[in-house]
Amino acid sequence: MSAAARLLLTAVSLLVLVAVWQVAALWVASPLLPGPPAVLAAMVRATETGALPTNIAITLGRVAASFLIAMAVGSAIGIALGRSVALNELFGPWVVVLLNLPALVVIILCYVWFGLTEAAAITAVAINKIPNVAVTMREGAAALSRDLDEMAKVYRLPWSRALRHVTLPQLVPFFAASARSGLALTWKIVLVVELLGRSNGVGFELQTAFQLFDVATILAYALAFTAVVQLIEVGLLQPWERRANRWRR
């Protein structure tokens, strides 16, 4: 199937979803299930006051900060564990514990210990994501080619050049996998963190709308934010992955 045909199919599928939604809204005829026009109106209203773009920008800032921290720290831990059997035996169980700790517990503990601050919020999201990244990167690091390692050693590549040219390129697929699942996880947790302890951002706005039972605003924020995240995936992550993979046949 050509790219254009696939795009058309996706558009049709989404249009059908909107139609189903419209029919359901007409059927229920309640303010608790507003139809697409009502949600669009709420979206326009929130955009005109500047609340929607501002809050989305604030939330995206938090997503970016915690995502970058989680990727950097998680990759470092994962690579270390994947390359050293001893380290993995020592600290592998810690990763499993962290992996199974509920996100909510981490968020509450961060707020209790570090106060209701921006740093606590970002730390909480990052900690939730770090073990996922570490587990994926550990797999990648354990599968690194010994042959290329030996080549780098014989030709006496300095540590930094070996990392850049030999090690990291082998980890690109694992990096891409954890970035993709990471972005999805991060922005969901950021909303919870905002709901519990921040006074701005999409999560905070959702809570306000929840208290007013303003379902149209809730859906307006949700849809706008989903669209932005999807744009990042298509506009940023996918081109980067294509670039990193251009050597493949």
Add this chain to the structure above:
Amino acid sequence: MSAIAIDIGEKRYPARAGAPARDIFRAFRLDIASGEFLVLLGASGLGKTTLLNIVAGLDREYRGTVRFDAGGGAGAVAPRIAYAFQNPRLLPWRTVLENVALPLPPGEESRRRALAMLEEVGLAELAPAYPERLSLGQQRRVALARAFVIEPEVLLMDEPFVSLDEVGAARLRDLLRRLLAGRPATVLFVTHDSREAVELASRIVVLEGTPARIAHDIGLHLSREERAAPGRLEELRRALAGAAG
């Protein structure tokens, strides 16, 4: 004076997963003269690759010493070592040019040297290509270029022309001789092909048995004409095959 003095007291692979422990070398000595082209000949599994890895410093789990003497008197200085592996071991995510420039310090000067090297092996027009698009013979040429670009004092080669057709292998042997004429190096070359050994070597060491010992140590001082004459080579090869039993 020898460029490389190998003295291995003991090298063994411990028993692992059902395979019994194996003694590879015991009280093994080999001195290689500066500028020599030494071919290690023997059946597979004897420890020829292990020996190269020990000389390269990749395998340190043995008892014994490997000493280098660059000829400058300061014997402690490790020589520049290049290693052409059995597989080309190129970085598939870097272009041919980047692969050749890899062992050099980054910079414009290195790119120029790498490109000149590629020209010498006849692959300049493939500089921007990625290695997986190249044939095996071309990849081997790139690996040769990467080995020679650092102007090695010691060149280790582990069956670098295996699994090529005879014409391709012969062309690569020619290329190797040409490169060595321009940049003399002490070569340690592993193969199980006695024809290849006779064609390239200035000295052939035949390994046998477990632990491996030197069964024959033959100096070959042939002129270019003698090497070019197929009859003479065939005669030597047969003698060698007979000697190696």
